[in-house]
Amino acid sequence: MLFLGIFSVLLLTVSAEFCYSDVENACSTNPKSGGLTLNCNAQYGAIDTLQADLQSFVNANIETSFEFLLMSTHFGNYEASRDGFKGLYRKLSDQSWADAIDLIKYITRRGGKMDLNQLPRFKKSVKDSKILELTEMNSLAKALDSEKQLAKEALRIHNQAQHHTSQDADVAHYIEDHFTESLSERVRDLAGYSNDFKNLLSERDASVSVFLFDEYLKKTL
Template sequence: MATRCATMLRRYCMIMRQNFSKSCEDKLNDQINMELKACHQYLAMAYHFDRADVSSPGIHGFFLKASLEERDHAELIMKYMNKRGGLIRLGTVPEPVGEFRDAMDALKHALELELEVNQHLLDVHALASKENDPNLCDFIEANFLQEQVDGQKILADFIRQLERAKSDTGDYLFDKYLISAGMHQAKKREN
Protein backbone atom coordinates (compact mmCIF):
# COMPACT_ATOMS: atom_id res chain seq x y z
CA MET A 1 0.00 0.00 0.00
CA ALA A 2 2.79 2.45 0.92
CA THR A 3 4.58 1.78 -2.37
CA ARG A 4 1.38 2.36 -4.34
CA CYS A 5 0.80 5.71 -2.56
CA ALA A 6 4.39 6.79 -3.20
CA THR A 7 4.04 5.93 -6.88
CA MET A 8 0.80 7.91 -7.16
CA LEU A 9 2.40 10.89 -5.40
CA ARG A 10 5.40 10.85 -7.75
CA ARG A 11 3.10 10.70 -10.76
CA TYR A 12 1.08 13.69 -9.47
CA CYS A 13 4.25 15.68 -8.77
CA MET A 14 5.59 14.93 -12.25
CA ILE A 15 2.38 16.23 -13.86
CA MET A 16 2.79 19.67 -12.29
CA ARG A 17 6.59 19.81 -12.51
CA GLN A 18 8.08 22.20 -15.07
CA ASN A 19 11.71 23.22 -15.48
CA PHE A 20 12.59 21.95 -11.99
CA SER A 21 15.58 19.64 -12.21
CA LYS A 22 16.30 16.75 -9.88
CA SER A 23 19.61 18.39 -8.94
CA CYS A 24 17.78 21.58 -7.88
CA GLU A 25 15.30 19.48 -5.90
CA ASP A 26 18.18 17.69 -4.15
CA LYS A 27 19.95 20.99 -3.40
CA LEU A 28 16.74 22.44 -1.94
CA ASN A 29 16.33 19.35 0.25
CA ASP A 30 19.88 19.96 1.48
CA GLN A 31 18.93 23.58 2.20
CA ILE A 32 15.84 22.53 4.17
CA ASN A 33 18.02 20.31 6.31
CA MET A 34 20.59 23.11 6.71
CA GLU A 35 17.84 25.45 7.95
CA LEU A 36 16.64 22.79 10.40
CA LYS A 37 20.21 22.28 11.61
CA ALA A 38 20.42 26.04 12.30
CA CYS A 39 16.99 25.93 13.99
CA HIS A 40 18.14 23.21 16.38
CA GLN A 41 21.45 24.92 17.04
CA TYR A 42 19.79 28.22 17.92
CA LEU A 43 17.27 26.40 20.11
CA ALA A 44 20.13 24.75 22.01
CA MET A 45 21.81 28.14 22.36
CA ALA A 46 18.62 29.77 23.61
CA TYR A 47 18.12 27.23 26.35
CA HIS A 48 21.78 27.27 27.33
CA PHE A 49 21.36 30.96 28.14
CA ASP A 50 18.08 30.26 29.95
CA ARG A 51 19.76 27.96 32.49
CA ALA A 52 19.76 29.18 36.10
CA ASP A 53 23.57 29.20 36.24
CA VAL A 54 23.78 31.35 33.07
CA SER A 55 20.59 33.47 33.30
CA SER A 56 20.83 35.73 30.26
CA PRO A 57 17.23 36.40 29.21
CA GLY A 58 18.16 38.78 26.38
CA ILE A 59 20.48 36.31 24.70
CA HIS A 60 17.97 33.53 25.37
CA GLY A 61 15.26 35.52 23.58
CA PHE A 62 17.59 36.48 20.74
CA PHE A 63 18.50 32.86 19.96
CA LEU A 64 14.93 31.64 20.49
CA LYS A 65 13.74 34.09 17.80
CA ALA A 66 16.62 32.98 15.57
CA SER A 67 15.50 29.36 15.96
CA LEU A 68 11.94 30.19 14.94
CA GLU A 69 13.20 32.19 11.97
CA GLU A 70 15.26 29.23 10.72
CA ARG A 71 12.28 26.90 11.09
CA ASP A 72 10.18 29.39 9.13
CA HIS A 73 12.83 29.33 6.39
CA ALA A 74 12.67 25.52 6.22
CA GLU A 75 8.88 25.63 6.00
CA LEU A 76 8.99 28.30 3.30
CA ILE A 77 11.28 26.11 1.20
CA MET A 78 9.05 23.08 1.78
CA LYS A 79 5.99 25.02 0.59
CA TYR A 80 7.97 26.12 -2.46
CA MET A 81 9.03 22.52 -3.18
CA ASN A 82 5.40 21.43 -3.09
CA LYS A 83 4.45 24.22 -5.52
CA ARG A 84 7.17 23.10 -7.94
CA GLY A 85 6.31 19.40 -7.76
CA GLY A 86 9.33 18.39 -5.72
CA LEU A 87 9.53 15.67 -3.10
CA ILE A 88 10.65 16.73 0.36
CA ARG A 89 13.20 14.52 2.07
CA LEU A 90 14.00 15.47 5.64
CA GLY A 91 17.35 14.20 6.82
CA THR A 92 18.83 13.60 10.22
CA VAL A 93 19.62 16.81 12.06
CA PRO A 94 23.04 16.68 13.73
CA GLU A 95 23.23 17.16 17.48
CA PRO A 96 23.80 20.84 18.21
CA VAL A 97 26.56 22.26 20.37
CA GLY A 98 25.01 22.72 23.80
CA GLU A 99 27.65 24.48 25.91
CA PHE A 100 29.18 27.92 25.45
CA ARG A 101 31.77 29.74 27.53
CA ASP A 102 29.95 33.06 27.18
CA ALA A 103 27.88 35.20 24.83
CA MET A 104 30.92 35.90 22.64
CA ASP A 105 31.52 32.18 22.09
CA ALA A 106 27.87 31.64 21.12
CA LEU A 107 27.75 34.65 18.79
CA LYS A 108 30.92 33.55 17.00
CA HIS A 109 29.42 30.09 16.57
CA ALA A 110 26.20 31.67 15.25
CA LEU A 111 28.12 33.79 12.74
CA GLU A 112 29.97 30.71 11.45
CA LEU A 113 26.64 28.92 11.09
CA GLU A 114 25.08 31.88 9.23
CA LEU A 115 28.03 31.97 6.83
CA GLU A 116 27.55 28.24 6.19
CA VAL A 117 23.80 28.67 5.60
CA ASN A 118 24.47 31.61 3.28
CA GLN A 119 27.01 29.60 1.27
CA HIS A 120 24.44 26.83 0.83
CA LEU A 121 21.94 29.41 -0.44
CA LEU A 122 24.50 30.83 -2.87
CA ASP A 123 25.16 27.29 -4.09
CA VAL A 124 21.42 26.73 -4.63
CA HIS A 125 21.24 29.99 -6.59
CA ALA A 126 24.28 29.10 -8.71
CA LEU A 127 22.83 25.68 -9.52
CA ALA A 128 19.43 27.16 -10.37
CA SER A 129 21.14 29.62 -12.71
CA LYS A 130 23.15 26.81 -14.34
CA GLU A 131 19.98 24.72 -14.72
CA ASN A 132 18.17 27.73 -16.25
CA ASP A 133 15.56 27.89 -13.48
CA PRO A 134 14.75 31.61 -13.12
CA ASN A 135 11.85 30.88 -10.78
CA LEU A 136 14.15 29.23 -8.22
CA CYS A 137 16.71 32.05 -8.61
CA ASP A 138 13.97 34.58 -7.91
CA PHE A 139 12.71 32.61 -4.90
CA ILE A 140 16.19 32.52 -3.32
CA GLU A 141 16.87 36.20 -4.08
CA ALA A 142 13.49 37.43 -2.85
CA ASN A 143 13.34 35.40 0.35
CA PHE A 144 16.87 34.79 1.60
CA LEU A 145 19.95 36.50 0.24
CA GLN A 146 19.58 40.03 1.63
CA GLU A 147 18.26 38.74 4.95
CA GLN A 148 21.36 36.55 5.28
CA VAL A 149 23.70 39.48 4.67
CA ASP A 150 21.79 41.64 7.15
CA GLY A 151 21.90 38.90 9.79
CA GLN A 152 25.64 38.37 9.33
CA LYS A 153 26.27 42.08 9.74
CA ILE A 154 24.26 42.23 12.96
CA LEU A 155 26.09 39.23 14.43
CA ALA A 156 29.45 40.73 13.47
CA ASP A 157 28.41 44.03 15.09
CA PHE A 158 27.34 42.22 18.27
CA ILE A 159 30.67 40.39 18.40
CA ARG A 160 32.54 43.67 18.02
CA GLN A 161 30.46 45.29 20.78
CA LEU A 162 31.28 42.42 23.13
CA GLU A 163 34.97 42.59 22.21
CA ARG A 164 34.94 46.19 23.38
CA ALA A 165 33.21 45.29 26.67
CA LYS A 166 35.47 42.27 27.54
CA SER A 167 34.07 41.61 31.02
CA ASP A 168 31.24 39.93 32.90
CA THR A 169 29.71 43.38 33.31
CA GLY A 170 29.95 43.84 29.55
CA ASP A 171 28.14 40.52 29.00
CA TYR A 172 25.45 41.61 31.46
CA LEU A 173 24.95 44.99 29.78
CA PHE A 174 24.92 43.40 26.33
CA ASP A 175 22.28 40.93 27.52
CA LYS A 176 20.13 43.81 28.77
CA TYR A 177 20.54 45.53 25.41
CA LEU A 178 19.32 42.42 23.59
CA ILE A 179 16.13 42.41 25.63
CA SER A 180 15.09 45.63 23.90
CA ALA A 181 16.76 45.25 20.47
CA GLY A 182 17.85 42.42 18.24
CA MET A 183 18.42 41.13 14.76
CA HIS A 184 14.95 39.60 14.46
CA GLN A 185 12.12 41.91 13.53
CA ALA A 186 8.70 41.09 14.90
CA LYS A 187 7.03 39.27 12.01
CA LYS A 188 3.68 37.60 11.85
CA ARG A 189 4.14 33.90 11.39
CA GLU A 190 2.39 32.44 8.37
CA ASN A 191 0.57 29.25 9.16
Protein backbone atom coordinates in the same frame (compact mmCIF):
# COMPACT_ATOMS: atom_id res chain seq x y z
CA MET B 1 10.18 6.24 -45.47
CA LEU B 2 13.28 6.40 -43.28
CA PHE B 3 12.62 10.10 -42.64
CA LEU B 4 8.99 9.42 -41.70
CA GLY B 5 10.09 6.67 -39.32
CA ILE B 6 12.58 8.90 -37.55
CA PHE B 7 10.03 11.73 -37.39
CA SER B 8 7.44 9.41 -35.85
CA VAL B 9 9.86 8.25 -33.15
CA LEU B 10 10.78 11.86 -32.29
CA LEU B 11 7.12 12.82 -32.19
CA LEU B 12 6.31 10.00 -29.79
CA THR B 13 9.28 10.91 -27.57
CA VAL B 14 8.26 14.56 -27.34
CA SER B 15 4.57 13.84 -26.87
CA ALA B 16 5.37 11.48 -23.99
CA GLU B 17 6.53 14.47 -21.96
CA PHE B 18 3.06 16.04 -21.82
CA CYS B 19 0.14 15.43 -19.48
CA TYR B 20 -2.35 15.64 -22.38
CA SER B 21 -0.66 12.68 -24.09
CA ASP B 22 -0.79 10.66 -20.86
CA VAL B 23 -4.49 11.40 -20.36
CA GLU B 24 -5.26 10.63 -23.97
CA ASN B 25 -3.44 7.31 -23.64
CA ALA B 26 -5.13 6.48 -20.32
CA CYS B 27 -8.57 7.14 -21.76
CA SER B 28 -7.97 5.22 -25.01
CA THR B 29 -9.40 1.77 -25.68
CA ASN B 30 -5.89 0.29 -25.55
CA PRO B 31 -4.09 2.23 -22.82
CA LYS B 32 -0.32 1.84 -22.52
CA SER B 33 1.80 1.76 -19.38
CA GLY B 34 -1.19 0.80 -17.30
CA GLY B 35 -2.94 4.09 -18.02
CA LEU B 36 -0.49 6.09 -15.87
CA THR B 37 -0.45 9.89 -16.11
CA LEU B 38 3.15 10.37 -15.00
CA ASN B 39 3.53 13.81 -16.58
CA CYS B 40 0.46 15.32 -14.95
CA ASN B 41 2.44 17.12 -12.26
CA ALA B 42 3.69 20.60 -11.41
CA GLN B 43 7.29 19.95 -12.41
CA TYR B 44 8.99 22.08 -15.03
CA GLY B 45 12.35 23.72 -15.57
CA ALA B 46 15.28 22.28 -13.62
CA ILE B 47 13.39 21.52 -10.39
CA ASP B 48 14.06 17.78 -10.73
CA THR B 49 17.82 18.47 -10.82
CA LEU B 50 17.83 21.13 -8.09
CA GLN B 51 15.43 19.28 -5.79
CA ALA B 52 18.17 17.44 -3.86
CA ASP B 53 20.00 20.72 -3.14
CA LEU B 54 16.79 22.34 -1.94
CA GLN B 55 16.01 19.34 0.27
CA SER B 56 19.46 19.44 1.87
CA PHE B 57 19.04 23.19 2.42
CA VAL B 58 15.76 22.54 4.24
CA ASN B 59 17.49 20.08 6.55
CA ALA B 60 20.35 22.52 7.09
CA ASN B 61 17.84 25.14 8.26
CA ILE B 62 16.08 22.63 10.53
CA GLU B 63 19.39 21.55 12.07
CA THR B 64 20.44 25.16 12.60
CA SER B 65 17.06 25.99 14.12
CA PHE B 66 17.43 23.26 16.75
CA GLU B 67 20.99 24.37 17.53
CA PHE B 68 19.82 27.94 18.14
CA LEU B 69 16.95 26.64 20.26
CA LEU B 70 19.39 24.67 22.41
CA MET B 71 21.57 27.76 22.73
CA SER B 72 18.53 29.75 23.78
CA THR B 73 17.61 27.30 26.55
CA HIS B 74 21.26 27.21 27.66
CA PHE B 75 21.35 30.96 28.29
CA GLY B 76 17.77 31.06 29.55
CA ASN B 77 18.21 28.71 32.51
CA TYR B 78 18.45 29.87 36.11
CA GLU B 79 22.25 29.52 36.20
CA ALA B 80 23.11 31.67 33.18
CA SER B 81 20.03 33.92 33.27
CA ARG B 82 20.89 35.85 30.09
CA ASP B 83 17.51 36.90 28.76
CA GLY B 84 19.04 38.96 25.97
CA PHE B 85 21.07 36.06 24.57
CA LYS B 86 18.12 33.76 25.15
CA GLY B 87 15.84 36.02 23.09
CA LEU B 88 18.40 36.47 20.31
CA TYR B 89 18.90 32.75 19.75
CA ARG B 90 15.20 32.00 20.05
CA LYS B 91 14.53 34.58 17.34
CA LEU B 92 17.21 33.07 15.09
CA SER B 93 15.79 29.59 15.74
CA ASP B 94 12.28 30.70 14.75
CA GLN B 95 13.61 32.34 11.58
CA SER B 96 15.47 29.22 10.43
CA TRP B 97 12.44 27.05 11.22
CA ALA B 98 10.12 29.35 9.26
CA ASP B 99 12.59 29.33 6.33
CA ALA B 100 12.60 25.51 6.33
CA ILE B 101 8.79 25.31 6.31
CA ASP B 102 8.51 27.88 3.53
CA LEU B 103 11.09 26.04 1.42
CA ILE B 104 9.23 22.74 1.85
CA LYS B 105 6.08 24.47 0.60
CA TYR B 106 7.99 25.81 -2.39
CA ILE B 107 9.39 22.36 -3.27
CA THR B 108 5.92 20.83 -3.23
CA ARG B 109 4.50 23.79 -5.17
CA ARG B 110 6.99 23.02 -7.92
CA GLY B 111 5.90 19.38 -8.03
CA GLY B 112 8.67 17.95 -5.85
CA LYS B 113 8.62 16.25 -2.48
CA MET B 114 10.57 16.58 0.74
CA ASP B 115 13.21 14.03 1.74
CA LEU B 116 14.32 14.45 5.36
CA ASN B 117 17.17 12.01 4.78
CA GLN B 118 18.92 14.42 2.40
CA LEU B 119 21.73 15.63 4.66
CA PRO B 120 23.06 19.21 4.60
CA ARG B 121 25.93 19.72 2.17
CA PHE B 122 28.18 21.44 4.70
CA LYS B 123 29.62 19.65 7.73
CA LYS B 124 30.05 21.12 11.18
CA SER B 125 33.17 20.66 13.27
CA VAL B 126 33.28 18.63 16.48
CA LYS B 127 33.52 21.85 18.50
CA ASP B 128 30.15 22.96 17.13
CA SER B 129 28.45 20.14 19.07
CA LYS B 130 29.55 21.53 22.45
CA ILE B 131 26.72 24.05 22.66
CA LEU B 132 26.20 23.71 26.40
CA GLU B 133 29.83 24.70 27.02
CA LEU B 134 29.68 27.98 25.10
CA THR B 135 30.37 31.33 26.70
CA GLU B 136 28.48 34.43 25.57
CA MET B 137 31.28 35.52 23.22
CA ASN B 138 31.77 32.02 21.78
CA SER B 139 28.05 31.66 21.20
CA LEU B 140 27.98 34.81 19.07
CA ALA B 141 30.90 33.48 17.02
CA LYS B 142 29.13 30.14 16.50
CA ALA B 143 25.88 31.86 15.54
CA LEU B 144 27.73 34.01 13.01
CA ASP B 145 29.44 30.96 11.49
CA SER B 146 26.13 29.09 11.23
CA GLU B 147 24.37 31.94 9.45
CA LYS B 148 27.33 32.37 7.09
CA GLN B 149 27.12 28.69 6.16
CA LEU B 150 23.44 29.06 5.32
CA ALA B 151 24.13 32.24 3.34
CA LYS B 152 26.90 30.56 1.32
CA GLU B 153 24.67 27.58 0.57
CA ALA B 154 21.86 29.89 -0.57
CA LEU B 155 24.28 31.63 -2.95
CA ARG B 156 25.49 28.26 -4.27
CA ILE B 157 21.94 27.09 -5.05
CA HIS B 158 21.15 30.46 -6.62
CA ASN B 159 24.21 30.11 -8.83
CA GLN B 160 23.23 26.54 -9.76
CA ALA B 161 19.76 27.65 -10.79
CA GLN B 162 21.15 30.47 -12.95
CA HIS B 163 23.90 28.54 -14.72
CA HIS B 164 22.25 25.14 -15.09
CA THR B 165 21.91 23.90 -18.68
CA SER B 166 18.15 24.32 -18.35
CA GLN B 167 18.10 27.51 -16.30
CA ASP B 168 15.40 27.83 -13.66
CA ALA B 169 14.78 31.51 -13.06
CA ASP B 170 11.96 30.75 -10.63
CA VAL B 171 14.24 28.87 -8.21
CA ALA B 172 16.88 31.60 -8.50
CA HIS B 173 14.28 34.30 -7.80
CA TYR B 174 12.82 32.38 -4.86
CA ILE B 175 16.22 31.89 -3.21
CA GLU B 176 17.14 35.54 -3.78
CA ASP B 177 13.81 36.83 -2.52
CA HIS B 178 13.45 34.60 0.55
CA PHE B 179 17.01 33.86 1.67
CA THR B 180 19.89 35.98 0.39
CA GLU B 181 18.70 39.35 1.71
CA SER B 182 17.42 37.94 5.01
CA LEU B 183 20.57 35.94 5.68
CA SER B 184 22.84 38.86 4.79
CA GLU B 185 21.04 40.97 7.40
CA ARG B 186 21.46 38.28 10.06
CA VAL B 187 25.16 37.90 9.23
CA ARG B 188 25.62 41.67 9.45
CA ASP B 189 23.80 41.89 12.80
CA LEU B 190 25.75 39.02 14.35
CA ALA B 191 29.06 40.39 13.07
CA GLY B 192 28.19 43.74 14.65
CA TYR B 193 27.19 42.10 17.95
CA SER B 194 30.45 40.11 18.02
CA ASN B 195 32.66 43.14 17.46
CA ASP B 196 30.74 45.42 19.83
CA PHE B 197 30.80 42.80 22.57
CA LYS B 198 34.53 42.18 22.06
CA ASN B 199 35.25 45.91 22.38
CA LEU B 200 33.07 46.15 25.47
CA LEU B 201 34.92 43.27 27.13
CA SER B 202 38.28 44.96 26.56
CA GLU B 203 37.24 48.18 28.28
CA ARG B 204 35.31 47.05 31.34
CA ASP B 205 35.12 44.34 33.95
CA ALA B 206 34.00 41.17 32.17
CA SER B 207 30.98 40.49 34.38
CA VAL B 208 29.74 44.08 34.00
CA SER B 209 30.29 43.98 30.22
CA VAL B 210 28.30 40.76 29.85
CA PHE B 211 25.44 42.18 31.94
CA LEU B 212 25.32 45.45 29.97
CA PHE B 213 25.44 43.72 26.61
CA ASP B 214 22.74 41.25 27.62
CA GLU B 215 20.52 44.16 28.65
CA TYR B 216 21.23 45.81 25.30
CA LEU B 217 20.19 42.66 23.41
CA LYS B 218 17.02 42.38 25.48
CA LYS B 219 15.96 45.92 24.58
CA THR B 220 16.78 45.69 20.86
CA LEU B 221 15.01 42.40 20.07
